[in-house]
Amino acid sequence: MTTPDPNDAPYELPGGYPTAASASRARDDADYQRAVTAYRFWYPTVSVEGIFNGNREIGIADNVAVGIASTGPLQVGFTLNSDTPYGAAALDLTDGPMVIELPAGPYIGLVDDHHQRWIMDMGIPGPDEGKGGRHVVLPPGYDGDVPSGHHIGRSNSFTVLMALRALPVGGDIVGALKALREVKIHRLGADTECLDFVDFTDKALDSTCLRWEDDIEFWKVLHGILDREPVVDEFRPMYGLLAGLGIRKGEPFAPDARTTRILERAARAGRDQMLVSAFAGTRPDRIAWPDRAWEWVGLVPDNADFETPAGLDLEARDRWFAQAIVASPAMFRRQVGGGSLYWLGTRDAQGDYLDGSIDYTLTVPTPVPAGLFWSLTVYDAQTRSQVQTPLGRAAVRSLFELPQDDADSIDLYFGPNAPVGVENLWVETLPGRSWFAYLRIYGPQESAFDGTWRPGDFVRVPPLS
Numbered sequence: 001m002t003t004p005d006p007n008d009a010p011y012e013l014p015g016g017y018p019t020a021a022s023a024s025r026a027r028d029d030a031d032y033q034r035a036v037t038a039y040r041f042w043y044p045t046v047s048v049e050g051i052f053n054g055n056r057e058i059g060i061a062d063n064v065a066v067g068i069a070s071t072g073p074l075q076v077g078f079t080l081n082s083d084t085p086y087g088a089a090a091l092d093l094t095d096g097p098m099v100i101e102l103p104a105g106p107y108i109g110l111v112d113d114h115h116q117r118w119i120m121d122m123g124i125p126g127p128d129e130g131k132g133g134r135h136v137v138l139p140p141g142y143d144g145d146v147p148s149g150h151h152i153g154r155s156n157s158f159t160v161l162m163a164l165r166a167l168p169v170g171g172d173i174v175g176a177l178k179a180l181r182e183v184k185i186h187r188l189g190a191d192t193e194c195l196d197f198v199d200f201t202d203k204a205l206d207s208t209c210l211r212w213e214d215d216i217e218f219w220k221v222l223h224g225i226l227d228r229e230p231v232v233d234e235f236r237p238m239y240g241l242l243a244g245l246g247i248r249k250g251e252p253f254a255p256d257a258r259t260t261r262i263l264e265r266a267a268r269a270g271r272d273q274m275l276v277s278a279f280a281g282t283r284p285d286r287i288a289w290p291d292r293a294w295e296w297v298g299l300v301p302d303n304a305d306f307e308t309p310a311g312l313d314l315e316a317r318d319r320w321f322a323q324a325i326v327a328s329p330a331m332f333r334r335q336v337g338g339g340s341l342y343w344l345g346t347r348d349a350q351g352d353y354l355d356g357s358i359d360y361t362l363t364v365p366t367p368v369p370a371g372l373f374w375s376l377t378v379y380d381a382q383t384r385s386q387v388q389t390p391l392g393r394a395a396v397r398s399l400f401e402l403p404q405d406d407a408d409s410i411d412l413y414f415g416p417n418a419p420v421g422v423e424n425l426w427v428e429t430l431p432g433r434s435w436f437a438y439l440r441i442y443g444p445q446e447s448a449f450d451g452t453w454r455p456g457d458f459v460r461v462p463p464l465s
Helices: 020-057 173-182 216-228 233-243 258-281 316-325
Strands: 064-070 087-092 100-102 107-112 118-123 133-138 152-156 159-166 184-187 196-199 341-346 361-365 369-378 395-397 411-416 426-428 435-444
Touching: 020 159, 020 233, 020 316, 064 184, 087 196, 100 107, 100 159, 107 361, 118 152, 118 159, 118 233, 159 361, 173 196, 184 361, 216 233, 216 258, 233 369, 258 316, 395 426
Parallel strands: 064 196, 133 152, 411 426
Antiparallel strands: 064 087, 087 159, 100 133, 100 184, 107 118, 107 159, 341 435, 361 411, 369 395, 369 435
16 A cells, blocks of 8 residues: 655645645745756756866866867767767857858858757858858847858857867868867957867866756856846746746845755756656657667757747757757758767667676677768766776777678677677776667768668677676
8 A cells, every 4th residue: 555645635725725834835846846847948058058167177268269179988078979079169259249260171060059059050061061161150139240251140148159070081080180270260350369279189078067967056057147148038938937946137046945955856856857858768759760779869850949830849858958968950850961860779679778787789780871980889877978987988980990891780899898809899888887879870871761771789798607
């Protein structure tokens, strides 16, 4: 027999008025429910501040420099990959528009606002189509002259994220990092005052909001952001939720003990609910292939703002931002030759979550339908970042570790024990740490969509007797 939860008891309202105890409980319940909803909605805003904060901590200041790196486990960031070198910068539009000049080349880039809402694509998925071009990001309320011959994006915030990748043609990481340095970023009208580039490939970096995401610091960081940035009209109902919790633009945030307790409880619950959306979803449209455990990472194709005819797809939004950073239509587009495809693997062939203490194999049919290249990267389920192990590598990549031969398939290996003779096809995992994988295909071909190609599932290797 289940013991009734006193919190589930109905509120007592004799004669229509609540008792003092019921009124107190109802107020706590209402504030908690509002806080959980607010947490999930504003999570992308706090998450992108983690990227800005990570850059600033290693000396990469806003409007001064761009951080570039061939990232790996040393850099903690939500599902960063080691396939393509990154460039990232916080651009401050307070004093006017910023210009990003891309030469012709294999670049993939975007600009998102402080709420991780898409502003513009650049490079191959953008209007310049990889042929080079000047991109101008306008600040909120800007009514000045707009230069002709430029691609224009308007921001809802004064601080924006510029994220750029250079494809390593032929596996040339050094050349890709050099290509990033050839990009020019400057304020409109100040062509000679370009941002510097700082290579942090060999530096530890935490570009996440992990340090804030489950306590009162989440709300303090959010209050600071909203105090600096203009109000987004579409978000007004969500600002209303925050106002009821004491978070108001232009006013100090000083929660009392009761509010602090509710907000911290809501942060933990909101984070955990988002992780359930990410890793224990039940929506049928998450399934990539009916007979496989693989899932789509993005659930709203070709839409960076998670909008559908029925409204905002909050479940898809939660799922994405619990795992990843930045949003762009090109990242979710499912079309032949269009950008890249991402699949998520969290379970093995038996339906169990992937366990760092167990050895697995994965069979991938070849050729993989990737017009450019493909990879499989392993992430720690708790940090949502590349696994940190003595091996120091978290991926197997067609440009680097994978052999180029005519075999019908290739076997990859995962677990705490190195397979003899094929260590280059192995990613080490740690006992006591669960993990998940992203399978990425760049330049997907038809068989990636029509079901004629599909990877196997992770299969447990029987322990040695």
